[in-house]
Amino acid sequence: MTAHNPAANDQSTMQPLGEQTVDAFLLALSAPTPVPGGGAVAGLLLAQSAALGEMVVSFALSKSKFASFAPVHRASLAALTELRQTSMRLADLDAAAYRALNRLWKLPKEDAARAAGWTMAVEDAIQAPHSVIETASSVLRQLEPLIGTTAESLKSDLAIAIDLAAAASRAAAWNVRANLPLLEHEHERKDRATALESALRDIALRASTLSARL
Numbered sequence: 759m760t761a762h763n764p765a766a767n768d769q770s771t772m773q774p775l776g777e778q779t780v781d782a783f784l785l786a787l788s789a790p791t792p793v794p795g796g797g798a799v800a801g802l803l804l805a806q807s808a809a810l811g812e813m814v815v816s817f818a819l820s821k822s823k824f825a826s827f828a829p830v831h832r833a834s835l836a837a838l839t840e841l842r843q844t845s846m847r848l849a850d851l852d853a854a855a856y857r858a859l860n861r862l863w864k865l866p867k868e869d870a871a872r873a874a875g876w877t878m879a880v881e882d883a884i885q886a887p888h889s890v891i892e893t894a895s896s897v898l899r900q901l902e903p904l905i906g907t908t909a910e911s912l913k914s915d916l917a918i919a920i921d922l923a924a925a926a927s928r929a930a931a932w933n934v935r936a937n938l939p940l941l942e943h944e945h946e947r948k949d950r951a952t953a954l955e956s957a958l959r960d961i962a963l964r965a966s967t968l969s970a971r972l
Contacts, residue, residue, distance in 0.1 A: 800929035801849025807922035808842035818908040827907040852886035880940045890930035897923045924965035
């Protein structure tokens, strides 16, 4: 059995997710440290959703039978590639945001550094997973034109892409909910919680509608 190496885990949590091996990421995720955590997983789920969409549409672009859809497919491919890259950046951003917030949390409340950085750290910790939810909605919009215009043999891959995008939004929402209570004003907490649940309902409806069309 390989010995557990905390130093290696610390190094991997600082390394961009896209530069890590799958095994290194899973080792860091399994370690008794808060980063990486659920936020990184949410971003990675979404990146995989976009990547599956890229695979489905790339296959269609390689087949003459789908040539009439090529302009739409090329636009979707470019958008999904960008969304995959964005999702990976958001996974790293979420980890960095939580790391910064956790660092301040450990300081005494009267500490000047905590007071100076707290509001921005809380906002960053909310905004990172919120951006994952917004990006998930964008991924679903780009998957929609692939339904009925790509290979029937890859329908299951498209279905999984849809499911992963919806799951990523739900996963990210947990981190938003966890950090909303840290906002100073109650009205802001309520407004943003309402907006969050509305966005999740919209994504769930779009995902179920797309799945039903497969």
